Amino acid sequence: MWSSRLSKAVLILLLLFLLTAGIIAAREFLIPVVFAVLLSMLLLKNAVRMELRGVPKWLSAFLCVLLVVVVFSGAIYLIGWQISDLDEEISKFSRSFEKVERNVKQFIKETLGMKSRDVNKLVDGATQTDNAPEVVTTVLRTLTDVFISSVLTLVYTFMFLYFRGHLKKFVLILVPADKKTNTETIIHDSTRVSYGYISGLAKMIACLWVMYSIGFSLVGLEHAIMFAVICGTLEIVPFAGNLVGTSLALAMAITQGGSTGMILAIIGVYAVVQFVQTYLLEPLVVGKQVHLNPLFTIIAIVLGEILWGIPGMIIAIPVLGMVKIVCDNIEELRPIGFLLGDEYSRKSRKFLIDRLRGKANEDKQR
Numbered sequence: 001m002w003s004s005r006l007s008k009a010v011l012i013l014l015l016l017f018l019l020t021a022g023i024i025a026a027r028e029f030l031i032p033v034v035f036a037v038l039l040s041m042l043l044l045k046n047a048v049r050m051e052l053r054g055v056p057k058w059l060s061a062f063l064c065v066l067l068v069v070v071v072f073s074g075a076i077y078l079i080g081w082q083i084s085d086l087d088e089e090i091s092k093f094s095r096s097f098e099k100v101e102r103n104v105k106q107f108i109k110e111t112l113g114m115k116s117r118d119v120n121k122l123v124d125g126a127t128q129t130d131n132a133p134e135v136v137t138t139v140l141r142t143l144t145d146v147f148i149s150s151v152l153t154l155v156y157t158f159m160f161l162y163f164r165g166h167l168k169k170f171v172l173i174l175v176p177a178d179k180k181t182n183t184e185t186i187i188h189d190s191t192r193v194s195y196g197y198i199s200g201l202a203k204m205i206a207c208l209w210v211m212y213s214i215g216f217s218l219v220g221l222e223h224a225i226m227f228a229v230i231c232g233t234l235e236i237v238p239f240a241g242n243l244v245g246t247s248l249a250l251a252m253a254i255t256q257g258g259s260t261g262m263i264l265a266i267i268g269v270y271a272v273v274q275f276v277q278t279y280l281l282e283p284l285v286v287g288k289q290v291h292l293n294p295l296f297t298i299i300a301i302v303l304g305e306i307l308w309g310i311p312g313m314i315i316a317i318p319v320l321g322m323v324k325i326v327c328d329n330i331e332e333l334r335p336i337g338f339l340l341g342d343e344y345s346r347k348s349r350k351f352l353i354d355r356l357r358g359k360a361n362e363d364k365q366r
Contacts, residue, residue, distance in 0.1 A: 036156030
């Protein structure tokens with residue numbers, strides 16, 4: 001008995017290991033596919049509405065993809081337009097960096113008693129690099145990869161929207177007849193949760209744009225709108241995104257010669273926005289769509305970063321939400337669904353109550 005359980009546990013661990021290795025090895029193929037699945041779920045309602053009004057399926061799918069292109073192009077243009085006005089601030093930053101470099105050299109010279117020639121050699125060697133061509137090549141390669149992945153994501157999104165009925169029939173063919181209703185429920189709930197989470201995230205990002213714009217403008221930060229857009233948009237990377245954006249705003253404030261009061265005010269804006277986001281926006285706009293345990297949410301984000309980097313962090317929460325839906329609708333996996341959910345989840349509460357009632361009935365029979 002124990003040997004069979006041990007063999008089963010070993011097989012499960014081996015399967016998980018092979019699955020993880022496959023996910024890492026196929027990341028370049030899987031990342032655009034997963035993003036396309038999530039995008040198609042987000043755009044599905046719009047496509048269905050257009051088709052009900054007589055728009056051909058291929059045209060509705062094309063218009064949905066075109067909408068995504070317009071939205072992202074607008075955001076990129078807005079940020080690029082703001083960045084084009086930063087020439088003066090970049091010059092100030094260069095001068096500030098040169099001043100810091102001179103102070104560092106003077107400190108090393110006075111503290112260690114080194115000669116000026118040795119100090120210059122040490123500091124210049126640490127701050128200068130001779131591999132500029134490699135840096136440029138890396139940047140170009142990264143931009144090329146991002147462009148290719150984006151194009152593939154749009155193509156996959158169009159295909160998923162156009163062939164969604166065919167793909168659904170294929171999934172239903174695979175399952176037994178008595179499981180078809182349950183499978184349709186899983187597909188419907190997965191689409192609903194993904195749409196709710198992504199659309200809620202978009203609404204929350206828009207609210208963050210407004211709040212950061214007001215806050216940064218009140219404290220006197222130049223290019224407040226640009227940094228508001230950056231801070232809000234980076235929220236797609238959970239936890240770390242807007243913190244990075246606020247750090248950029250702080251760096252710009254220091255470059256502009258901002259006072260200590262301005263720096264503290266920017267930190268205060270970040271704290272107030274985080275409070276509103278955590279206790280108002282997320283529960284009302286995003287949290288009601290995906291009831292996940294915070295512990296496993298963090299674990300999913302960390303694992304996503306380990307497996308796929310930043311793209312993995314972005315898709316971790318909606319993917320975990322879909323995994324929970326699958327577990328909630330399969331009897332053998334419902335304990336895992338309960339573990340992944342929080343106390344406010346309807347299905348988690350129902351599972352817990354059913355198990356407690358079953359336990360009470362067993363005690364009575366004994």
